[in-house]
Amino acid sequence: MLERKSIIQLIIIAIGLVFVVRLFFIQAVDNKYKDEAQQNVLRKVVEYPYRGLIHDRKGKLMVYNVPVFDVMVIMREVRMKDTATFCKDFGITEEEFKSTIAKVKTDKGYSSKKTVPFLKQISVEDFAKIEDNLYKYPGFYVQARTIRGYPQSSAGHLLGYIGEINKKRLEKQKDSYYEQGDYIGISGIEQSYEPYLRGRRGSKYIMRDVHGVEKGSYMNGAVDTVSIPGQNLTSTIDLALQQYGEKLMGKMIGSVVAIEPSTGEILAFISSPYYDPNLMTGRAFSKNYTELEKDTLKPLFNRPLMAMYPPGSIFKVAQALVGQQLGVLNANSTYPCNQSWGPKCHAHPSPNNLEGSIQWSCNPYYYMVFRNIIQQEQNPNKYIDSEMGYNQWRTLMLSFGFGSKMDVDLPNIKPGLIPSTNFYDKWYGNHRWKHSTIRSLDIGQGEILIVPIQMANMAAIIANRGYYITPHFIKEIDNRPITDPKLTNKHKTGVDEKYFQVVVNGMEKVVIGGTASWTKIKGTDICGKTGTVQNPHGNDHSVFMAFAPKNNPKIAICAFIENAGFGAMTAAPIVTLMIDKYLNDTTSRKPMEDYVLKKDFVSKYRKAPVPTPVAQ
């Protein structure tokens, strides 16, 4: 039996041991306490980087950064004495205060210890009023950051916009760069050049005492990081041309895309109706977005990339090139304007050789061209013959960039459609279709669909006499030319250079003395092609594709205006006005400009009242 003395000694030793073991668990095993201690003491202040600026090709500022302030809150530090005064100081109603607090608490990842946003994107002016009183409210902090601003209120569709990263994106990211609350490019250039534009976030750790009073930097700033600004981009856009185009397209629904043929650089990119990109920034972002989304004319819809149309008569130029390449057509092939073959036509001199067929846009001529392409009598069976011819035709058409998504540096482009033989086999049955079944393709109608940027690219191909460089929006990143081969490589079409001259000559005559002769400009030799796209839902669409000057072209351009009638009447004036503006920096035909500005192809298609976005 142990002595009583020893039992007391054992009790003392046992308690000592219990403490030592317990301390070992708290101090050495469990890391939780260390983290909590850091949460107690450290406040991480994020230093958001400046996002890269975007300039146009001539150095004009297109996108800049606007400083705003987020008021952040650490809920457990809040000591609210008087809500009414607080609301007054922060310029919010008590209702807003309650709903904001409620929202903050239900946000994912909310913790009373964490710094979470309370009021977002307060402008410098509003913040000045809040700032003076901020010291009265423990638990509230300021976070400086920037949103986007657009000095020209222009080019929204190509610039895109930024916004807070959503949960899905946050979970999907691979490099785990983003954190909740970060801004990310959501569309346009902002999205596709996000890695260049975003820069790198910095962070500072500040020590605080139990009352939240700051006590200097942690470890003398050894773990702080400095933010690195994003890279500046130089766009290929000519802002003057872009804005002129937007002005001309003010009351139109449609697209204009202008490209520098030798480089693939996009000079102008207009989707109409358009919106002021300043609406898509700041606190009114979501409200404005909803308003714009309600608009029946779909101003958010990026038509040049996404609106798929049958191309209409401008497609005849492609037919002429493919026909020559396949050896069923040459410069001297002559056909009369014989409407008894089927296609209707308008009054024009007849018969025509290839050049004249383009000049006058003769429909029966292209009936014959397409028939000779599809049915080359390579097989006695007309159906098999048609299929063979169609495949040869399709291969060449695909080499123009039709029917597939172009590698442009903007997201969400549509491919258009050059149907495969399977498509028709499914439609009509295997070997149940021949030229006469699909003959509406001859003048760019029927099943084929092309997006406006592909039409403009077709103009560039002809301007280049046989090749194109994928159209793109950015030419320099931090003043260094882009090197992405997808955007700099030449794509040769399947049509030899020698076949282009006759087509170019025909297009020149369209403007000099053909379907669009009234739009000619003295001293500027424009090559163009009109198109009037049949529209079962309303008035025909007006199309005009052109490049200029004829030799060593500087601009290739296409306008597609919905419900605007003959190509020569609306699209051609717009295109030639823009060419005049770009090449000559002038408007030599003021009456034509007035004529365009007076036209209105929008109002009667608006099915709902004009939405009213809130300005900043």
Next chain:
Amino acid sequence: MRNDDKISKNIDWITVGFYCFFVLAGWLNIFAAVYNPEVSQNIFDFSINSGKQLLWIGTSVMIIILISAIDYKFYSSFSYLIYGIIIFVCLITIFLGTEVKGSKSWFEIGSLRVQPAEFAKFATALALATFLGRIGVRFERTQTKLVCFAILLLPALLILLQNETGTVLVFSAFILVLYREGLTPWVLILGIVAIALFVLTLIISQETIFIIIAAVSGIIVLYHLVSLRRRITRFSHVMTKVGITIGAAVLCIGVVYSVNFVLNNVLQPHQRKRIEVLINPELDLKGQAYQVTQSKIAIGSGELFGKGFLQGTQTKFDFVPDQSTDFIFCTIGEEYGWFGATFLILMYVLFLLRIIFLAERQKERFTRIYGYSVASIIFVHFAINIGMTIGIFPVIGIPLPFISYGGSSLWSFTILLFVFLKLDAHRRQILSH
């Protein structure tokens, strides 16, 4: 003068060394606890706790000199008088005391504030030692036991009336003293089992505890029955043991049942909260549990080696309330880590064992009982104080002896200890007495 020479030769310098270590460690850690990096402060600055503590240390040294100078027979001779005076002071404190943090235990004399309850421990120890130390007193007699309990109960009741629950708990330390002097071990065992069951009931479900109790008692009963078959012990003897085992099991189950009853019906709301919070700190992050949670965070963040003197962020930036007084152990845990905290605990254990060693070498019963009282009081303070800072005991506001900031506390522990050292120094004379 002959007397003084003797004390310097005979006093136990090892214990004095421990004392100096604790007081010095306390002083440095009090400075760390109140240290504000933005104001360049001096540890001697009298406007902060570390400077004031230096004052308490200085006066403590004077008290030590005084204790050494007074004849050793004074303490046994005047123990009842001292006891009586302290009881009187405690009594008038209830009516005239100043209320601090809900307890009316402070007595103000000019600018000086003292807590008489701190000195009641010393007085009670003296009185108990004197009573039990008398020649011819036998602890086995019921009358003796009753007087002992009366000596303990009187100051405990008065302190309870002052609302100083923590200090009352310290009086349970005397159970160890009485045990040493012959109190049945069952009081000790039942006390420990009751506390263990109480805490277990709060942590795990009643059913689980019943299963454990049933299993343990079942095994014991089985063991006895097996010994019966082997004919080692007599039948009636075994049956008595089986009966005791079953009785104990029933008693345990009763205790478990009573826990909820005590929690809900006996304890005051704030006391109940302290206990609930111990089990589940998430219950109340801003109130009661805040202190414990912050205390654990501070200690835990010290990790193995600590952050270094004046480097504790939780300490510097005031995250733990009362850090220079009751929660001083956090500072040690954070700035010196597990090794530092373990070293301090080791020092305490060795110190307590040393006092027990000194108590055991006394020939005089009075000095031994007083020595055990000193060891037990310091031990209970040590156990409860550190236990609460690391979250295994409810928050009871009692200081860590010699280390926590505070004049009353340092003085009372100094008196408690050095009276014993003085008596020990004269143990040979006492022998001849």
